[in-house]
Amino acid sequence: MMAGTPLFDRITIIGAGLIGSSVARAVRRGKLAGHLALADANEEVIKEAEGLGIADSFHTSVVEAVAGSGLVILAVPVGAMASVGVAMAPGLAEGAIISDVGSVKESVFGALEPLLPAHAHLIPGHPVAGTEQSGPAAGFASLFDGRWCILTPPEGVDADALETLTAFWQGLGSTVEIMEARHHDLVLAITSHVPHLIAYNIVGTASDLEEVTRSEVIKYSAGGFRDFTRIAASDPTMWRDVFLNNKDAVLEMLGRFSEDLTALQRAIRWGDGDALFDLFTRTREIRRRIIDAGQDDAKADFGRPHED
């Protein structure tokens, strides 16, 4: 694109939560839109976003919000994609690119594809970024900087549309990767969905104990548990929809996790210290590679504040 010319005359973001509001802020930072329209069905949420001044126009009606937009980004829970698709379809501009930020890709494509006019270009996407917080105020412009954004274009995708959407995410700070939707769902099942599930699960287990009080669990959480509570504080609606919409891959990875955990349990019961030591040594190496790849900070304890 030419310097000074925004990538799109008008962009619409639907959903003003953590991700939608971060996309909005990053669009502005990158000057990617002549006009940025932000929509949310929840009046309180869109008012909050308006108060933050993170877009040029604010809407509760999606069909009104999408009118004239060359790009529409759906930043709503995966389970809400279909109803948004139905609502916005009549208002879509000729040749508009429709994308999303959902954590599951095969089901999003399946839900939206039959609802959209033939002239629209549906290219699902997933920026692998986020925090445990929710709502318009939790967003920030640099959320996608240096993070991966995975696009899962269907077969026969329009090459120009894919190129433009790629440029859009690069303009937001991301590095774009193209992947098959099915493979995306399998990769994310292990790197994101199952980790969230077991974090939710252990926090639930801990809060149900009779012999250990809840205040003890909270007091002594610095031993490791508190890391899990951060993940288990993530948006309940978003995550419910992820599990319901990526059932097969999650169940497959969960089966493997449980099988491996049973083997570890057996090693503990029978005092097989070598088996434990070998695993614990192997996993340390994975952490090193994540830090080397720039996917996390090398600072101890996530750089939590410590003097000295």
Place this chain on the structure above:
Amino acid sequence: MMAGTPLFDRITIIGAGLIGSSVARAVRRGKLAGHLALADANEEVIKEAEGLGIADSFHTSVVEAVAGSGLVILAVPVGAMASVGVAMAPGLAEGAIISDVGSVKESVFGALEPLLPAHAHLIPGHPVAGTEQSGPAAGFASLFDGRWCILTPPEGVDADALETLTAFWQGLGSTVEIMEARHHDLVLAITSHVPHLIAYNIVGTASDLEEVTRSEVIKYSAGGFRDFTRIAASDPTMWRDVFLNNKDAVLEMLGRFSEDLTALQRAIRWGDGDALFDLFTRTREIRRRIIDAGQDDAKADFGRPHED
């Protein structure tokens, strides 16, 4: 104690790793010892500690290091307590307080108690603090600030010795809690040991997949997985010993965790979104309480660096 008078004429710390070296630094910061002796059986480690200048004398012989010390803190893996006990016993000063920093308390008492002279006061302890890093250079003086230190004195403990050890940990910045050893082991099983085990386990599961490459796991780890790799980078020897020495409590808590996970798995399989949503809402509340209790930072994503 009077201002200007150190709590002990001489303190010995055995083990110069993350925790031992942090205790050493905090002892100096608090001016708690007239002389601070630091010992480690590993010559390289003790040389590194000496290079850092974090104590007054440096030893590879524990019997030499403990001579004349009113307080001896064992900062070695739980499985090494007995051999350190045997080695140091002949050198212990009359009425010395012997404590430790191990993550398991019943087995540490059982291992040390028969080895120590009758005049020594054995009071096991556990500062609930740490990072995933290891070695003398990883330690820092503020590690225990505002963190809990749990002491598990045996029945009939000498009241003066307990009071002095309590003042010692307060001098290191901690808040001291007294607990029965068995109960400590149960509480820590859920707040620390099982969280570590499942973190090690999922990192192991992820690194063994055929359909998802290891480089994909690393690239997309920002979705949640990377938090687990931090915990799974913790010291392998220390953690092997924790699981072998807190077998009953870990197996009990692991059984509950697996039972709950099976129920979640069933909810996913049968599309029971309400069950998922209810749990995910409940767990968010636990996070809020941990932040309110000052046990973690309220900043999103553990305050990982983000501009904006």
